[in-house]
Amino acid sequence: MDKRIIILGLFVLLTACSTQETTNYEHRDVIINDINIDVEIADSFSVQMQGLMYREELGEYSGMLFIFPDEIERTFWMKNTLIPLDMIFIDSNMKIVKIVQAKPCIKDPCEHYPSERAAMYVLEVNKGFSESHGIKEGNIVLIR
Numbered sequence: 001m002d003k004r005i006i007i008l009g010l011f012v013l014l015t016a017c018s019t020q021e022t023t024n025y026e027h028r029d030v031i032i033n034d035i036n037i038d039v040e041i042a043d044s045f046s047v048q049m050q051g052l053m054y055r056e057e058l059g060e061y062s063g064m065l066f067i068f069p070d071e072i073e074r075t076f077w078m079k080n081t082l083i084p085l086d087m088i089f090i091d092s093n094m095k096i097v098k099i100v101q102a103k104p105c106i107k108d109p110c111e112h113y114p115s116e117r118a119a120m121y122v123l124e125v126n127k128g129f130s131e132s133h134g135i136k137e138g139n140i141v142l143i144r
Contacts, residue, residue, distance in 0.1 A: 025040035025041060025042075025047070025064075026040070026041040026043075027039065027040060027041070028041055028065065028143055028144060029143070029144045030063070030065055030123060030141060030142070030143055030144075031141070031142040031143075031144065032088075032096075032133075032135050032139055032140075032141050032142075033133060033134055033135060033139060035061070035133050035135070036061065037061050037062065037063050037123070037125060038059070038061060038062050038063075039062070039063045039064055039065040039123065040062075040063075040064045040065070041064075041065055041067060042064055042065065042066045042067065043066075043067040048066055051064060051066070051081065051124070052064055052081055052083070052085070052124060053079070053080040053081055054080055054081075054082065055081070055082060055083060056082055056083070057083065058083055058085075058125070058126050060126065060129075062125070063123055063124050063125040063126075063129075064123070064124045065121060065122075065123050065124075065143070066121060066122040066123075066124070067120070067121055068119075068120050068121070070120065071091060071092045071118045071119065071120040072118055072119075073114060073115050073116065073117065073118055073119070074089060074114070074115040074119045074122060075112050075113065075114045075115070076102070076112070076113045076122060077105065077110045077111065077112050077113065078102050078103065078104050078105040078110055078111070078113075079105050079110050080105070081102075081104050081105065082104055083104065083126065083127075084101065084102065084103050084104060084126070084127035085101075085102045085124045085125065085126065085127055086099060086100070086101055086102075086124070086125050086126065086127055086128065086129050086130045086131075087099070087100045087101075087102050087113055087122055087123075087124055088122065088123040088124075088125070088130060088135065088141075089115035089117070089119035089121075089122055090119055090120065090121040090122070090123060090141050091117070091118055091119055091120060091121075092118075092120045094121075094140055094141045094142070094143075095138060095139070095140055095141070096135070096136070096137050096138060096139045096140075096141060097115065097116075097117040097118070097119055097137060098115050098116055098117060098119070098137060099130050099135070099136070099137060100113045101127050101128070102127070103127075121141070121143075123141070
């Protein structure tokens, strides 16, 4: 009986976390090639684990910026992410080192998307955003 109560409690907690409102995030502006993107900041482990999971849409000039304390090779996946994304990996010099187009994971095991080079930031925007705005590896990123 006690195990069922604990499991139920964990389920309720996870459900509450998965429906977290986007308005709780700090917002900043990311500028690439004079294009302004309104981003939600993911700079803590819990926010990074949630990422854009369960979102059904993302504004045209919106995204999420993952900020890490160190610069290493990063690997992302699309577990429970419903919208296709561009993942833009950025190094500590604010230079784009890799752009990948990621598709939602429909069933396990989910595909992994590696940076292949050291990155300190990862910007997620709608799939195709980079191509349609001329964003390429080597471009410089500003965060305001």
